[in-house]
Amino acid sequence: MPILSISAPNPIPILPNPLVLDVCGWPVVAGFPSPAADHSQKRIDLNDQLVRNKAATFLFKVKGDSMIGAGIYANDMLVVDRSIEPKHNNIVLAVLNNEFTVKRFYRRGGVVKLIAENLIYPPIVIKEGDDFSVWGVVTYNLHKLL
Amino acid sequence: MTRQIALVDCNNFYVSCERLFRPDLKNTPIVVLSNNDGCVVSRSNEAKTIGINMGQPWFECKRLAEEHGVLALSSNYALYADLSNRVMSILAEYSPRTEIYSIDECFVDLTGMPKLHDTSYQIRERVLQWTGLPVCVGIGPTKTLAKLANHVAKKHPRSRGVFNYNNLTDAQQTKLLNQITVDEVWGVGRRLTKRLSAHGITSVQDLRTAHTPTLRAEFGVVMEKTQRELQGTACIELEDHVPDKQQIISSRSFGKPVTSLPVLQDALSVFAATACEKLRAQNSHAALAQVFLMTNRFKPDLPQYNPSMAVPLPMPTNDSLVINRWVQHVAELLWRDGYQYKKAGIMLGDILPVQVLQTDLLEPVEPSATKLMQAIDGLNSRYGRGTIKVSTGGLRDEWAMRQERKSPNYTTQWDAVPAV
Numbered sequence: 001m002p003i004l005s006i007s008a009p010n011p012i013p014i015l016p017n018p019l020v021l022d023v024c025g026w027p028v029v030a031g032f033p034s035p036a037a038d039h040s041q042k043r044i045d046l047n048d049q050l051v052r053n054k055a056a057t058f059l060f061k062v063k064g065d066s067m068i069g070a071g072i073y074a075n076d077m078l079v080v081d082r083s084i085e086p087k088h089n090n091i092v093l094a095v096l097n098n099e100f101t102v103k104r105f106y107r108r109g110g111v112v113k114l115i116a117e118n119l120i121y122p123p124i125v126i127k128e129g130d131d132f133s134v135w136g137v138v139t140y141n142l143h144k145l146l
Numbered sequence: 147m148t149r150q151i152a153l154v155d156c157n158n159f160y161v162s163c164e165r166l167f168r169p170d171l172k173n174t175p176i177v178v179l180s181n182n183d184g185c186v187v188s189r190s191n192e193a194k195t196i197g198i199n200m201g202q203p204w205f206e207c208k209r210l211a212e213e214h215g216v217l218a219l220s221s222n223y224a225l226y227a228d229l230s231n232r233v234m235s236i237l238a239e240y241s242p243r244t245e246i247y248s249i250d251e252c253f254v255d256l257t258g259m260p261k262l263h264d265t266s267y268q269i270r271e272r273v274l275q276w277t278g279l280p281v282c283v284g285i286g287p288t289k290t291l292a293k294l295a296n297h298v299a300k301k302h303p304r305s306r307g308v309f310n311y312n313n314l315t316d317a318q319q320t321k322l323l324n325q326i327t328v329d330e331v332w333g334v335g336r337r338l339t340k341r342l343s344a345h346g347i348t349s350v351q352d353l354r355t356a357h358t359p360t361l362r363a364e365f366g367v368v369m370e371k372t373q374r375e376l377q378g379t380a381c382i383e384l385e386d387h388v389p390d391k392q393q394i395i396s397s398r399s400f401g402k403p404v405t406s407l408p409v410l411q412d413a414l415s416v417f418a419a420t421a422c423e424k425l426r427a428q429n430s431h432a433a434l435a436q437v438f439l440m441t442n443r444f445k446p447d448l449p450q451y452n453p454s455m456a457v458p459l460p461m462p463t464n465d466s467l468v469i470n471r472w473v474q475h476v477a478e479l480l481w482r483d484g485y486q487y488k489k490a491g492i493m494l495g496d497i498l499p500v501q502v503l504q505t506d507l508l509e510p511v512e513p514s515a516t517k518l519m520q521a522i523d524g525l526n527s528r529y530g531r532g533t534i535k536v537s538t539g540g541l542r543d544e545w546a547m548r549q550e551r552k553s554p555n556y557t558t559q560w561d562a563v564p565a566v
Contacts, residue, residue: 055232056276058557063565077563083276093566095169100566135169135278 050140056083058136060093060102067091067102069117076143078102080136091138096124097131102138148312149380150256150285153292154237154269156230157280157300159250160188163229164219166278167556167564175216179204180433180498183220183550187496192216220552223434223458223496228557230456232277238452240269242443245384246454248393249434249495253289253384266308286311289382290375293332294350298322323351323376333372338365350376394432396421397491403442404487410439411477417492418473422466425494426519431462432494435469437476442488453480462498465519469494 051057062076070091072078078093086092092105094114103114103124112126126132156162160178165171175192179185186193186202196214198207204218211218230249238244243255259265266283273281282305284296291311299309314322328350329339345364347353353361354376362370371381396417404410414437425432438454455476463469473492554562 053276055235059563061563061565078566082278098169098172100169100564102566 050079052139053081053083056136057081057139060100062102062141066116066118066121067104069119070104070141071143072102072117072141073143076141078138079140079142081139082136084137084139086134086137093135093138095131095133095135096126100135105134147257149287150259150262150310150312151287151289151292151380151384152254152256152266152269152283152285153247153289153296154233154252154254154273154281154283155296155300156233156250157282158188158190159230159279160221160226161190161193162279163226164222164553165190166229167553171217175211175214176219177207177211177216178219178221179551180221180496183218184498187221218551220550221433221458221496222553222555224555224558225553227434227456227458229277229279231454233273233279233281234454236273236276237269240265243384246436246438246493249436249456253292255384256285262310266310267306270307281307283308284311285309287378288375288380289384290332290372291378294323294326294330294376297326297330320351323354324349326350328353331372331376333368338369341365392495392497394421394424394494394497395491396424396493397438397489399489400487404490405485407478407481410481410487410490411474413490414473414477414492415470417490418470419466421492421494422464422469422519423523425464425497426523429500430497431464431500432469433459433462433496433498434494435459435472435476436493436495437473437480438491438493439477439480439487440489441485449485451482451485453482455480456493456495462496464500465516466522467518 058080060078060080062072062074062078064074072091080093084090086105086107088105088107090105091102094101094103094105096114101114103116106113106115106123112132114124114126116123161176164176164178173192174190175196176190177186177193177198178188180187183204185204186198186200186207189198189200193211193216196210196216198211198216208218210216226249233250234244234246234252237252237254241254241256241259245253247253254269256262256265262285266285270281270283273279282296282299284292284294284299285308286292286295295309295311298311299305299307302309311319311322326349327339328334328342328348329336331350331353334342334353342348342353342365345356345360347356353373356373358370358373361373374381398413398417400413404413434456436454436456438452440452441450442448443450443452457472457476459469459472477490554564556562556564
């Protein structure tokens with residue numbers, strides 16, 4: 001019987017990067033391996049999904065009923081991203097004459113309006129002398145069901 | 147190649163943070179008061195115009211402020227720390243070499259950056275758009291000149307918030323430095339200004355052209371370094387933390403890379419103890435603690451991760467036990483597996499003399515802690531540092547600071563989110 005050599009023919013390279021292994025989230029039993037073991041992945045993280053830009057994202061709580069037509073109700077939590085350029089039809093957090101307001105942003109043919117999603121509130125046309133800016137664009141609405 | 151060191155500094159930082167969530171205060175003069183509403187630590191431009199001074203005790207300027215309808219707010223360090231962390235993370239994207247100098251200031255090495263002019267304006271616009279905080283950008287060949295350039299950017303509206311000293315001709319440099327008084331130079335405080343003026347040095351240009359051997363003999367090597375920095379020779383490297391009275395930094399590069407949290411925490415507890423000892427030596431307490439971790443940037447093939455986080459302390463303190471507790475907690479939050487950490491450190495900020503603390507009627511003060519700290523310092527100075535040290539106990543207490551005029555923790559507390 002030949003004697004096995006224990007020295008490797010070539011040096012084994014040390015990898016420059018740490019070898020990252022997927023986490024297996026269940027006990028491994030002796031016997032049959034789990035058929036899902038090779039497919040384990042990191043669990044979905046809502047932070048990653050809901051926050052595109054961490055440095056520029058803020059939360060605001062909804063007051064009032066002016067946006068119920070868009071499914072935004074009092075006490076809902078809005079995810080607002082300041083880094084997004086507001087486009088026509090986005091729902092935005094605006095500052096009009098030094099007050100916050102959430103409305104649909106209308107910008108067509110040089111006309112800028114803030115449109116409520118509730119018929120009892122008429123659209124607000126932004127006039128020359130108004131102090132108006134968009135604070136951020138609303139990207140998600142978190143509505144509690146329980 | 148000329149180095150392009152930028153200092154990015156937030157304008158009226160605390161006031162700007164407060165206004166972000168209170169658009170109704172856009173034109174109201176505002177001051178922010180230090181812990182327990184002691185002194186003025188931030189002023190809006192309107193409050194500056196009225197004549198309220200930086201650092202002025204509130205009781206002294208209260209009447210003037212009330213006459214002019216000034217709104218006084220307590221410090222909301224939770225809010226300021228969160229917004230600071232956002233600004234710093236944006237700046238870190240512009241250069242692999244940055245140094246967070248304080249809660250509202252950061253050095254960014256932009257050497258070799260293509261389209262530097264556009265980039266410097268873009269930094270300003272991006273921070274403003276993403277965080278709502280106005281900043282000024284000053285650029286120079288050294289940190290001292292970058293700080294001075296930032297001062298110019300702040301004072302001169304024509305600069306639109308960005309000023310690059312490197313773009314000046316020699317004659318323009320001389321003219322500019324003649325116009326700025328020497329007390330605006332980084333590291334030159336009130337006492338040094340007085341002593342310098344006794345030697346006929348009143349403008350920055352005077353200091354830049356002063357006779358070097360005399361300057362060194364009279365004011366020491368630190369002043370000589372400042373002079374050389376003003377002449378354009380970098381003497382203070384970006385990582386060199388020059389502790390002034392407002393902050394104490396304790397950090398170290400590790401002998402070998404650290405890959406486990408307990409080891410890191412052990413190191414941090416030593417840094418915390420060292421920083422607290424320094425703090426007590428100058429008879430001060432701190433209201434802010436910052437922890438930073440760094441991987442080895444000289445090994446770009448390794449994954450890089452350089453996080454930092456600042457937390458407000460519930461009460462200003464110099465107690466190693468309290469500060470260590472917060473440092474350990476932040477370390478856990480920052481820690482990510484899979485990185486080789488080369489360096490870590492802590493920074494204590496918002497430092498004020500102990501006498502300034504106005505103790506809260508309702509907050510129990512712990513005199514025993516002070517005695518304990520004195521005993522620890524005594525033993526350590528007698529038998530060597532580390533004879534008595536804080537063990538990483540992992541205790542975590544959460545208190546809420548009582549402050550009468552504090553705004554809600556808009557960005558850090560679920561039930562304090564602003565309603566719109």
